[in-house]
Amino acid sequence: MLSVVVKAGLRTLTLDAPAGGGFVVTETPDGDVYERPVVNIEGQKVALGPNRRDLVPLYHRWENDYSTRRTDDPSEARPVTEDEAFNQYDEWVKSGTERTIQFTIYEVGSWRPIGVTILRDLDWHSRNAVFGIMIGVGDCRGKGYGTEATRLTLDQAFTVMGLHTVLLDALAFNPAGLRAYQKAGFREIGRWREAALMNGRRWDVVFMDCLASEFKSPVLANVYVPDTAAGAMPEG
Numbered sequence: 540m541l542s543v544v545v546k547a548g549l550r551t552l553t554l555d556a557p558a559g560g561g562f563v564v565t566e567t568p569d570g571d572v573y574e575r576p577v578v579n580i581e582g583q584k585v586a587l588g589p590n591r592r593d594l595v596p597l598y599h600r601w602e603n604d605y606s607t608r609r610t611d612d613p614s615e616a617r618p619v620t621e622d623e624a625f626n627q628y629d630e631w632v633k634s635g636t637e638r639t640i641q642f643t644i645y646e647v648g649s650w651r652p653i654g655v656t657i658l659r660d661l662d663w664h665s666r667n668a669v670f671g672i673m674i675g676v677g678d679c680r681g682k683g684y685g686t687e688a689t690r691l692t693l694d695q696a697f698t699v700m701g702l703h704t705v706l707l708d709a710l711a712f713n714p715a716g717l718r719a720y721q722k723a724g725f726r727e728i729g730r731w732r733e734a735a736l737m738n739g740r741r742w743d744v745v746f747m748d749c750l751a752s753e754f755k756s757p758v759l760a761n762v763y764v765p766d767t768a769a770g771a772m773p774e775g
């Protein structure tokens with residue numbers, strides 16, 4: 540039996556693998572080694588998988604990083620205890636996915652967890668939701684990961700869940716976000732003028748939306764294919 544030490548987020552695990560393999564591990568340039576995680580949607584640069592309890596200390600670290608919160612929700616940033624982070628995670632697991640879908644973003648290849656995306660305020664009657672994203676690992680920003688993670692989350696929203704439209708809000712001083720969302724399929728629909736506060740200055744909140752009819756599935760259109768077209772009916 541081969542033993543491999545695996546660093547998953549902030550945890551170090553020792554795994555026993557049967558001769559010939561059984562799991563895939565990859566070493567990153569900084570020496571961290573990650574097991575290939577469970578993923579739902581795999582793109583070219585990033586993949587989305589379920590959130591994990593063993594990664595809560597990592598989500599907690601990102602949530603407390605004010606340089607990351609700066610472009611997200613700066614005036615709501617505060618010290619969050621690890622106990623709160625675990626409680627939030629456990630509450631979310633207990634309440635199910637009726638109102639919120641969350642993904643962990645992984646870098647394809649190294650399989651390190653680098654951020655999270657969310658579809659929240661799910662309205663199943665009108666079939667809409669609100670999108671959010673955070674790339675928590677600083678050196679993973681500006682590499683196209685946010686754009687692709689946004690696109691893959693929209694694939695979940697439209698191709699899997701059959702939503703009609705997805706909304707987001709972003710701060711006007713976050714051009715990387717605005718550009719990434721635009722490239723992923725969102726377009727600006729309006730501004731809430733001077734609604735945000737950062738370091739004593741007021742900023743517009745930009746609203747963007749994406750309709751299912753405007754979105755081209757990057758991955759799941761090749762997965763969600765019928766075995767036969769017989770009996771197919773248009774959505775009513």
Ligand SMILES: CC(C)(COP(=O)(O)OP(=O)(O)OC[C@H]1O[C@@H](n2cnc3c(N)ncnc32)[C@H](O)[C@@H]1OP(=O)(O)O)[C@@H](O)C(=O)NCCC(=O)NCCS
Pocket residue numbers: 607608610611672673674675679680681682683684685686687708709710713714715716717718719
């Ligand atoms: C916002 C965020 C999700 C964007 O993801 P990302 O991986 O950094 O973005 P991408 O690399 O996919 O795309 C960024 C685009 O913005 C452009 N950009 C970056 N900085 C810019 C600037 N100052 N001005 C104009 N464009 C800029 C990039 O050139 C790129 O566009 P291009 O591919 O056409 O060249 C990510 O930076 C992040 O999570 N930041 C911290 C938290 C946050 O802001 N969350 C979102 C709250 S709404």
